Amino acid sequence: MLAKPRPRDGEAEALGHAASLEALYGHLPAEKIVELAIREEFAGRIAAVSSFGADSAVLLDIIARVDRGLPVLFLDTGKHFEETLSYRDALAADFGLTDVKVLKPDEGALERVDPDGRLHQSDTDACCAVRKVEPLARGVAPFDAWFTGRKRFQAATRATLPVFESVGSRIRINPLARWTTSDQADYMRSHRLRENPLVAYGYLSIGCFPCTQPVQPGDDARSGRWAGQAKVECGIHLTGLDASLTDSSL
Numbered sequence: 001m002l003a004k005p006r007p008r009d010g011e012a013e014a015l016g017h018a019a020s021l022e023a024l025y026g027h028l029p030a031e032k033i034v035e036l037a038i039r040e041e042f043a044g045r046i047a048a049v050s051s052f053g054a055d056s057a058v059l060l061d062i063i064a065r066v067d068r069g070l071p072v073l074f075l076d077t078g079k080h081f082e083e084t085l086s087y088r089d090a091l092a093a094d095f096g097l098t099d100v101k102v103l104k105p106d107e108g109a110l111e112r113v114d115p116d117g118r119l120h121q122s123d124t125d126a127c128c129a130v131r132k133v134e135p136l137a138r139g140v141a142p143f144d145a146w147f148t149g150r151k152r153f154q155a156a157t158r159a160t161l162p163v164f165e166s167v168g169s170r171i172r173i174n175p176l177a178r179w180t181t182s183d184q185a186d187y188m189r190s191h192r193l194r195e196n197p198l199v200a201y202g203y204l205s206i207g208c209f210p211c212t213q214p215v216q217p218g219d220d221a222r223s224g225r226w227a228g229q230a231k232v233e234c235g236i237h238l239t240g241l242d243a244s245l246t247d248s249s250l
Helices: 009-025 030-041 056-066 082-095 107-113 124-140 181-190 197-201 241-246
Strands: 046-049 072-075 100-103 145-147 164-167 170-173
Touching: 009 030, 009 164, 009 170, 030 056, 030 145, 046 056, 046 124, 056 082, 056 181, 072 124, 082 197, 100 124, 107 124
Parallel strands: 046 072, 046 145, 072 100, 145 170
Antiparallel strands: 164 170
C-alpha cells in the first residue's frame, strides 16, 4: 500500500490552524464566526465566494452587516442562467456590496479545451475545471481565507462538513455548516431577503444551466446538479483546488 504524501509545510500549518479554529470557534453562531474571521483572525486577508444561487442571500447579508467592502468572488462561467446574473446584481445592491469581483475562465484555456462551448456534453469534470476550478484558484490566491455558504443538509457528501477546513495553505470557512433548512428559511423570512427567482421553479441548487435541473420532491437539494451522473461536486470545494494553478492542461 502506497504511503500518503506528506503535506508541505504551508499545508501542514493550515491543517493545524483549521483544527485550532474549529475547536475555538466552530460552535459559535454564524454571525460571530463571520465577525471574528473578518475583524480578527484574517483581517484584510479574507474574501467570500458566492454563487448568488438558491442559498446565497443569508451569508451575504451576514457579511454585509460586518463589512460591505469585503471582496466577494463570483465565478462567471459563461453558462449561467440569466436569472442568476440579475440576482447577483440585485443582491449586491440590496446589501450595498462594494467589491464584487467577477472571475472568468482563461480565454486561452477555453480555446484549447472547449473551443465550441460544448465540453459539458462530453466531459463535465473537464468543463468545471476550466470554467470554475482554475478561475477560483486564481481568485483566492491573494487571500489567506475565504467564506462559503455550504451546509451539511445540502447533500450526503456534506454531512460532516466542518466550519473551518484547510485547502492547501489556506483556510476555507463555512459559517452556516450547522444550519438546517428551517434556520435558512427563518433567516430569509425575518430579514426579508430577496430569493433567487429560480427557486420558485424547483431549482434548489443552482449552477450552470446545461447541468442544472429542478429537484424532485424528497430528494436532497443538490440532486438537480449533474442529474444521472456520479458527479456531485464541481471541484471548487474539493481539496485539490490549489493544484489547478499549476495544471498544464488548463
